[in-house]
Amino acid sequence: MPRPPFLSSRSNRIGAALIALALTKSTAWAESPGSSDTVLRLFDLEIQKAGRDELRAAIRKAGGTPKPSKNSSIDNFAVDAIGLPTLTALEVVFRGNDFVLAAYHSGGAHASGDERLRKMLVEKYGMPPSAAKNFTDPYGGEGKYTWSFANGMKLVYKKSFFGAVDLTYVDQARFDTVKKEAADTDREDTRKQARAKSNAF
C-alpha cells in the first residue's frame, strides 16, 4: 500500500501517530461507558417509573422541604436535612407525570465536602468509567463523570472549575424529547414575535 505523501518524513509520521492517539483517547473519554443492567434508584424508588406524587412523597419522607417553583414542570426542594455532603438543593423535572431528571446542586462555588461525596459515589456505584484514578483525591473530581444504567438512565457528577457540584439523574430519552419540544416552542414563539414586531425592527 503506497504511503501518503505527507507521511514521507519521519517527523510527520510521529506527529500523525500522536494526533491519532490523542483522538482515540478523547473519543474514549467522551463516550459514555457501556450500558449497565443495574436499575437506577433514588429514595428507594425506580425513578424512571416513579410518578410525580410518588417521588414528591419519597423526597419529603427523606427530609426534603418543598420550595416554591416558578415552573409547574419543576419541583424544588431544600435537601440540607437529607445530609448529603455539599448538596443543598434538589430540582426534579417532569414531563406531565413522567420523571425526566433530578438534579442535586451544591450551595455554591468552592463547596466543601465534595471529596466525601465522590467517595460515597464510588462506594455505591464504583469508579466512573470515564474517571482517572484521582477521582477521589481531595482536590480532584473537576469535570464531568457519567455512570450509565438500565433503560438509558444516567447519573452525572459534575464539578465546575470554581468548585460548584451538580449530581444529575436523567432519563436521556425523555430529556431529548423535552429539549426538542422546547426548541420547537421557542422557534414558534420567535416566529410569532417577529411577525408581531416586524415594524419595530
Next chain:
Amino acid sequence: MAWIGIAQDLVADGLVPTPSDAALGLPTPSVGQPGAANQTSRLAAGSPVGKMPTSAPRGDTDAASSQGLGRRIALALGAGFVVIVAGVLSSGSKPRSSASFPVHEAPLPAVNPTAAPPLASPRPAAPVRDRAVVRHRKASRPSSLGKSAAEADDGAAPTAAGSSAAPVPSEPAPSPTPAPSQPVPVKTLDLQQIRDFERNL
C-alpha cells in the same frame, strides 16, 4: 585686631552710628548729609536725650521719623512672630484630651443592633399589591351596579351582567408545597432552562 581699628575710625569719622546714637533714634550720618559732621558735637553740647533738637535740619527730622516707623513695624512683626511661635509651641505641647480626635481617628457612630438595616425591609410582593389594587377598585365601584363593595370583596366572581369592567386578575402566590392533585401542563420548560440542565449532563 585690624577690623576693630577700622571700626573705630568709622565711628570717629561719624560714618557709623554709635550705640548711643541708635538708642536716640538719630539717623545714620553719611557723607554729604547735612549734620553729619556735627553729630557728635551736638550730643556733646547737651541736647536732651530722646528729644529732637529744635534747630535740627529738615533732612534729619524726616530720617528720624522714617526710622521710628521702621522700628515700630519691626517691633510689630517681631511681636507677631513671637505670638505665632508661642501659639505653635503651646498647641504642640498641649496633651491630647480623650474627647478630641483627629478626623481620621473619629469614633464610628454607634450602631443599634436591634434596629433593622434600612435596606433589609422586603418590598411588598407584586401579587399582594395587585390584590390591594383590585380591592380598592371594587370598594370604589358604585353601588348602583347591584353589588355592594363588601360583597365584591368576598371574593365572589363578578357576573357579566353585574359589572361592565373586567376585574384585574391577580397572580396567585406560589405555593410552597406542590399540590399533588393540580393539573400538570406538558410543555412549560423553556429552551434556556433546558440548556441550563443540559450543561450538567
